[in-house]
Each structure stands twice: as C-alpha cells, then as structure tokens.
Amino acid sequence: MKFGLFGSAQAKRGGGPDVDSAKGYRDWLEYNTEAEALGFHSTFAVEHHFTGFGQVSATVNLLTYLAAQTSTIRLGTAVMVLPWHDPVLLAEQTATLDLLSGGRFDFGVGKGYRFNEFKGFRIPMEDAQDRFEESLEIITKAWTEDDPWTYEGKFWSYEDVIVEPPTAQKPHPPFWMGAGSPQSIEAVAERGYNLLLDQFAPVETNIERMNIFRDEVEKRGRTFDPYEVGVARGLYVAKDAADRDAAIERRIEARRRVDALAQRPDGGNKASIMSYDDAVETTAEAAMFGTVDEIVEKIAKMRDAGVRYMLFSDGGSGIEGLRTFSKEIMPHFADDEDDMVVARAAE
C-alpha cells in the first residue's frame, strides 16, 4: 500500500511583534521532509482563504518551497479551488512547480464549497460549476498546447498565447478530484481523473464509492488502478484509549469550526463533505484514531476491501505519530504482502 498525507500549515495574522507567524509553516515543512524520510509517498495541501486562523492560502508556493527541500515525495493540492484563479496564471504556477520538482506535482482540483470564500472574492456560488469547467479546459490547453491558441470563455479569454513553462510530466500532471455522489464519481471517471475520497465519510461509504469508480473506469474500457483512488482519513496514533478519545473530541470541535466558515447564512450548503453527522461514534469509526493495533486493524479492513492508497490528515500526533506509523504500522502493509493480496484477489 501507499500512504500519503494531507493537511494545512498555519500562519496567523496579528499577535504582536513577538509572534513568529512563520513557525506554523516551518513545522509543516519539517513534518513533510521527515515524512519523506519515513517512507510516505505524497503530501497534499489544502487551499483556503480568509479563515482568520491562518490556513494555507498560497498552496502552490508553499509546495514549491517544500519541493526544494525534498526529492521523492509527491506534492499535491487537495484541493486547489479553481474559481478563484486566472487559469493561465495557475497553469504557469503549477507547471513551474512540476518542472522544479522533477514531475512530482499532483493537481487536486475543486470548485469550492465554503460560503465565506465565495463572499470574500465576490464570486457567486452559482457560478462555481461553470468556472470550474472552464478553468479545467483552459489549464489543460495551457499545459499541452505547443502552438499559440485563442480561447473565448464566459469568465476568461486569451488571444494568441503560448503558455510557459511546460510541465515535466507528460502530457500533464495527474488531476485528482473529490467526489461523493454516484453521478460525481462517474464524472471523475469520464474525465479520466484520479479520485479523492473524503476523510469524514464512513469507511463503508468510501468503499462503495471506490467500487462505483472502478466500475465506471472499467465500463470505459480502461484498467482500474487502485493507486488512482486516494482515501483520506484523519490519523492519530494514540498511546491508549483515553488519549484516543480526547483526540476524537478535539477532532469534532475542529470540524465544527470549519463547517461554520463553509455554511451559508441560510444553512443551504449541501456539500457532501458537510453531510455526515459529527457524533462521537461516526467520527471514531471514520478516523484512523487509535493505538497501533487498532489502526493496523482499521487499515487491514480497508486493504481487504481493495483500498491501496490512503492519505492521512494529522489529528495531533504529529511527527512522533508518523515515526510510530512508519516503524510499527507500515511494515504490516509492505509491498510484498500487498502484492500477495492482490494476487490472491485475482485468483
């Protein structure tokens, strides 16, 4: 199996001259350079704006800095919110990261779901889907066309442009897209993108989603590659049951804070990531929060259902948690064993 990471660094405003706002970024960089050394395959960073608690906003820039400090870990966005960005500038910025990192960029994209961001940028939520579609069309063109092109869009237009630099990965870096409903999952398969499954959904729900995706990929005559589905989960390597339970309580609190930013004043935000209840039992079931043995058991369950790529959001056990994970959990899912499982499944 492959294990990756996803999350955000934190750099708050204000707090006086003694506050070192860069510390949160440096901690995140250290966490990820260490993760590379510990065998993690990838790291995905969020993009958010105007939170007031310092979530990463200039995601591609932060990943570019990390690119210079690392050599193997893949560098992803999860997700870049396309409606905010000029697609050509974003194509240039991400191509620059892909080129400088030697082709390690994974482009997770989304259309946005937080009300406070649409309001902040003065972009109607109703335009999100159209902007998303148009942006993807332009970015793909910008990455792949060697000859000058012109585009007349509803939101963005360009005349006689050739977009540089080129990407390192050919024809372009992989796209990753989150999806929940069967129609959305089918659309991801139709585009030929990879699939991100969210961290709050129950395990069974994500396995069903993966199976729908596999069917849709195979229906289109392509081979399903389980590494093209990244299943996100919270991770907390706990000392014992009490430590685990306290971390779950903190997780519920953090999620409520984020949901409050995302919600519309009329309560009408129906994004699937906001659709799960936040009871202790549901949260505990979905998250990889537990002792080493508990986490091994939870991952084994997902592996047995066909999951091969998991992306962990840090629930607070930090670098120490990654070290324990690398030493005591990863060996249970080393490639040999994995290949055997795949081989058995194929018999």
Place this chain on the structure above:
Amino acid sequence: MKFGLFGSAQAKRGGGPDVDSAKGYRDWLEYNTEAEALGFHSTFAVEHHFTGFGQVSATVNLLTYLAAQTSTIRLGTAVMVLPWHDPVLLAEQTATLDLLSGGRFDFGVGKGYRFNEFKGFRIPMEDAQDRFEESLEIITKAWTEDDPWTYEGKFWSYEDVIVEPPTAQKPHPPFWMGAGSPQSIEAVAERGYNLLLDQFAPVETNIERMNIFRDEVEKRGRTFDPYEVGVARGLYVAKDAADRDAAIERRIEARRRVDALAQRPDGGNKASIMSYDDAVETTAEAAMFGTVDEIVEKIAKMRDAGVRYMLFSDGGSGIEGLRTFSKEIMPHFADDEDDMVVARAAE
C-alpha cells in the same frame, strides 16, 4: 556599495522528449545560490508571459524555490506586472514568500508595457494605469490589515476578508518601482517606494534620475538613502576587447527581439525603456560590458556620482563572470572605501 542581480530563467516549450526544459531554471538557481556565496546582495527576476522563448512567468514561485536554497540573498521581482493578477491572491503568494524567506522579499511592481501580454490576457492597455493603482491599494491593505475589510473597486472587489499569511517584514515588504520621466520619478517618491532605474538608459540619464528622486524625497522631509535606488546595468566580464565587442552585438540582437514583443502593431508603444537607440556606442556606454579594469572604471564613475546599489543583468559571462566580479571588482568598492567616499561627500 551593494551589488545585486536581475534577469530571467528560461524554460521553453516543445522540442521533443529529450529536451530538458527544467535545465534553464536549474542553471538560474545555481547562478543565484553561487551569487549569494560570492557576496551579491539581491536577485530580482522578471515576469513575462507568452514570449515563446520561455521567460519566467511564475516569478514568485521560482523565487520561493530559490528561497529554500539560500539564506541571505534578497529575493525580488523586477517587475511583477500587477494588471494580470488578482491582488489578494498575489498578496497571499508574496506574503508566503516573505514569511518563508525570513523577510527577504523585495516587491518590484509595474503596470506592464508589452503589447503581446495585454493582448494575450485580453486586458486593454488603456486600463493598465488604473489596474496598477487599484492593485497597489488592495495589496497594501491585504498585507497590513489585521481586521476584516471590504473593498469596492473598478476591477476587483472583496467582502469582509482577512488576508493570510502575514508578511515577515513590517509593516510590509519594500515596494520598488521603475521610472524614467521626472513626473514618474516624483510619483515614486510620493508613494514612499524605492526606485529602479533601467538597464538601457545612458549613465548620465540614470544619474539625473537618481538626483531628481533624491530631491523629491528630501522635499518631502525624508532622508534620502542611496541604497533605495537600484541602478540596473548589463554585465559582461570580458577577456579582451574583441570578446567585449561580440557580447555587445549579441546584446543588441536580444534587445531587438524583446522590443518586437513589446511593440504595438501601430508602433505606438512609447514606454521609456523602448526609447533609447540601440546603436553600438549607446549600448556600450550604458552596459557594464568590458574587461575587469574597464568595469572598475565604469562603476567608479557611477559611485562618484552617488550610486550605491547596482543590479546586473547577465550579458553572457555567467557564473564565471560573477566569480571574477566578486574576486577582482568587488574589493574596489568594499564598504570601508565606500564609507570614506560618503564621508568625504558629506564634508
């Protein structure tokens, strides 16, 4: 005196699978990490789009990668073209660079002058000045306001936003702005920005411009700091006269290529950077192209006129040229001597 660099890396599109497009970026990174070791104070990178020969487009990203590889050299844009960018996204991206680099960011800004870029982005050249003004107002607000703010602009609007991360430099990174005419220079002084003087103007012209700037700064009751004027010059450390003359010919060719991109179809682009003739004599006089002794003499002339900060664009002598410059030219302008000159001038 302080010596910095400015220029562009190159990453072309196309050319087949064997072409390593990243090489130009890696060469630029190596050039600049070496420059830091050789005592150069700063490096400024251009921003350009759609050139077809691979000039840097995602400037802040490239500088962010360099930030991770260096520890003292200042990292500047020369210049970021504000009309292309969402000001809040740009404020976030540059603040991220400033934070990650420990406050080494210099923000050179411009309103753009190349016709092919305005055409490519479908932005009327007539809007350049208004976009530039509005962008500066928004970026300054984004960098400095700790409380949520709302802005209603002609080109960009935001509602109830707090922009993160904060910059490392307080109240914000220095702005640098190019100017040629007396009115433009006065406007830079009025804003409280630092001044960039272009590489093609004759030496005397730039000295006059610096003197106008000093007068305008002092008229406003502020102390003139000569390190707040960066005089750009081409640099080529030549083996002998023939080597120098060949480099000057190549410089003229390269400039014609860039002017062709900048020109409007009606020939009406009157940007001051395009106003100098490109005869061999004019080019040779303005550029620091020559043997070690010739360059020492040229710099001494500028130093004696009060210039304290020069920014060099590589004319082709590359890292070897920087090494020679550091070893054989810099010592002539070491701080002691410089301080003596300043002291004498003040007597």
